[in-house]
Amino acid sequence: MNKVLLGVLATLALGAASVATIAASGIVAVGADTPHHPVVLGVLEFTRERAIAGHSAGIQAPADLDTPERIRRGAGNYAAMCVDCHLAPALPDSEIRKGLYPKPPNLAAGVQGSGARRDAARDFWIIKHGIKASGMPAWSKGGMDDEAIWDLAAFVQTMPGLSKTAYAQLVATSDGHVHGGMDGHDARPAAGAAGAPKPTVSPTAGHVHDGHEHGAHPH
Numbered sequence: 013m014n015k016v017l018l019g020v021l022a023t024l025a026l027g028a029a030s031v032a033t034i035a036a037s038g039i040v041a042v043g044a045d046t047p048h049h050p051v052v053l054g055v056l057e058f059t060r061e062r063a064i065a066g067h068s069a070g071i072q073a074p075a076d077l078d079t080p081e082r083i084r085r086g087a088g089n090y091a092a093m094c095v096d097c098h099l100a101p102a103l104p105d106s107e108i109r110k111g112l113y114p115k116p117p118n119l120a121a122g123v124q125g126s127g128a129r130r131d132a133a134r135d136f137w138i139i140k141h142g143i144k145a146s147g148m149p150a151w152s153k154g155g156m157d158d159e160a161i162w163d164l165a166a167f168v169q170t171m172p173g174l175s176k177t178a179y180a181q182l183v184a185t186s187d188g189h190v191h192g193g194m195d196g197h198d199a200r201p202a203a204g205a206a207g208a209p210k211p212t213v214s215p216t217a218g219h220v221h222d223g224h225e226h227g228a229h230p231h
């Protein structure tokens with residue numbers, strides 16, 4: 013019996029030593045431009061889904077989730093905080109999304125390949141708490157309250173059915189980037205902002221670099 017126990021302990025110690033040696037060797041590919049080994053990816057995705065399912069199990073979506081008012085409010089915050097990573101109808105990709113690993117899902121495309129309705133409680137939990145080491149922020153840390161998070165969950169459920177024009181109209185009629193926890197700061201441009209004093213720093217050429225396919229390069 014003691015020999016069996018010793019054997020198990022020795023195997024565990026050997027495993028831990030191997031992991032430590034690999035970690036210390038500096039050979040692990042941590043760059044976001046190198047994908048995980050499929051086995052590592054599988055383990056990470058399985059762990060993520062089990063954890064989200066466990067943590068969001070008791071969450072109940074509000075009865076008024078589908079109301080136009082929530083969707084309208086969610087549209088403004090989505091356009092301000094999420095669109096660069098999660099795209100929008102007729103926005104095929106973005107620079108930041110191309111470089112992120114894991115790649116943020118295209119939320120305008122709906123639940124991949126299925127046309128199924130999104131799980132609002134799952135989305136609520138992810139938006140509120142974020143996902144470690146992925147680029148998905150915990151928006152509650154920035155001060156966003158639960159009601160504004162539900163507004164976003166309502167909006168992302170609706171977005172796959174929107175045309176480019178319908179999306180633009182919803183954003184235009186929203187209240188812009190406004191949610192609880194902003195300390196009275198309203199990110200909408202103030203009335204008369206056009207007349208605000210000009211910045212004193214010297215102008216740069218703006219957002220310009222090689223590889224642009226969208227005409228931002230002043231050749």
Ligand code: HEC
Pocket residue numbers: 060089090093094095096097098112113114115116117135138139143146147148149151164168
């Ligand atoms: C800097 C990029 C970035 C921003 C900004 C961002 N996200 Fe994410 N988001 C991610 C990444 C990356 C994932 C995937 C994480 C993973 O696969 O582990 C993700 C995952 C999600 C998911 C889960 C999608 C699914 O089907 O599994 C939802 C929902 C989501 N984000 C909503 C939002 C909302 C709403 C906002 C704006 C308030 C937002 N995100 C802003 C990067 C971002």
